[in-house]
Amino acid sequence: MTRLFQDKNFLAFSLYLPTLDREVECEYVDLPEPVQVPGCTPIRIEDLPDQVRNRKIDEYKWVLFHFNRTPLATGIFLNSWEDFELASLKAIREHPFYKQIATPPVHPVGPLIKEDEPLTELGAKCVAWLDKQPLDSVLFVSLGSGGTLTNAQLTELAWGLELSQQRFILVARKPTDGSASGSFFNMDGDRVNDPKAYLPEGFIERTKGVGLVMPSWAPQVAVLRHASTGAFLSHCGWNSTLESITYGVPMIAWPLYAEQRMNAAMLVEEVGVAVKPMMGEGKGVVEREEIERMVRMVMEGEGGKAIRGRAKELEHSASQGLNFGGSSYESLFRVVKEWTTSDQI
Structure with a gap:
């Protein structure tokens, strides 16, 4: 199973949320200090995503369930690139917390956008x-x-x-x-x-x-x-x-x-x-x-x-990241190579 995330900051937060859920008893919006995601810039309470602002609702429970499953993936695609959000990507790859929870390999393959659209x-x-x-x-x-x-x-x-x-x-x-x-x-x-x-x-x-x-x-x-x-x-x-x-x-x-x-x-x-x-x-x-x-x-x-x-x-x-030899190009190339040489295929 491969999972797709939009950006590295949100990925880091999603990987940390199950730990936060176990360690904090109150509502996150009632915390006196910003949420310190390992290796990343602290998240101010007012900037927390809507999905986690009330732990009693079904939406939060559904988000937590899926975030708990992220380490089960064989890899994570990110719609981003190496030179963007450098600190959070470095943290996910190197910080002991993410190694401890067995974070799957992260593959930045972006930016993938809609390049054209028909004009009305x-x-x-x-x-x-x-x-x-x-x-x-x-x-x-x-x-x-x-x-x-x-x-x-x-x-x-x-x-x-x-x-x-x-x-x-x-x-x-x-x-x-x-x-x-x-x-x-x-x-x-x-x-x-x-x-x-x-x-x-x-x-x-x-x-x-x-x-x-x-x-x-x-x-x-x-x-x-x-x-x-x-x-x-x-x-x-x-x-x-x-x-x-x-x-x-x-x-x-x-x-x-x-x-x-x-x-x-x-x-x-x-x-x-x-x-x-x-x-x-x-x-x-x-x-x-x-x-x-x-x-x-x-x-x-x-x-x-x-x-x-x-x-x-x-x-x-x-632009360079998506070109031949660029970071996103090479990242996707490595994934394809792993898939095509895997004994499971």
Whole structure:
């Protein structure tokens, strides 16, 4: 049995979770200190994945059951590459804890992304709009296929974009004050999505020419690889993260649910390809002034230059890893060689 994991940080946490479950009696969200995953950067309590924030629910028990079975695998494929998340990969391979639990061999074979997608009529208009914009000038704002914001937060985001006076593409989805992943269960509603009904009054008209509002969906791969795209405000899902880095696009991290908070922390603090806005104390939302500041900084400030440079470095290493003789190429080649010479086949 071979298992597939998206990233190394989450793999390290999954390997450690059964031990954490045995050693800790209280809810993890009640711990006074961050969770120290062996050999890795500690995970802040607020960044723990949604699946482990309540140990009494069936989802946690199901996750724990499968994480307990990970050491039974003959190998683990990772949709990542050697130069990305170096510390966690080194820990999994060398730290005594992972040797003690007999961690299977780990094979980074990524980044594996969707390299192309058919363009709808609306998608083609989006790309045509990008064609008219200057190099690295557009902020792409998209929170994944299921991500939604509250009414208050979407209003602040729209005002922040407008105040920044930067070019943008906003994938607009009807807000909800319920679950941040609510759109996964409301796909029919997207078919009648009218952004004018919930964006600030006059927003679309005032930003016409500077901004483009796309209802529900945009051709993400085509946007990220376009020369006019300068940054990506993202929910930090792993597929979106890999697509952004593969095309050398820095990020504004806006995690919503699941393991996205862990991904965001790693991208900001360890990898250096993202920045994260601060939520107003006691406000419950990221305010428009902070969004304006963050967008300006990423698109035209020194901080933006730094993370853009790092993103370009990783774009190159990601490409090299997949090429003949690269780390991911060789990793997969070794697995194939083992399988084809095994007596069990």
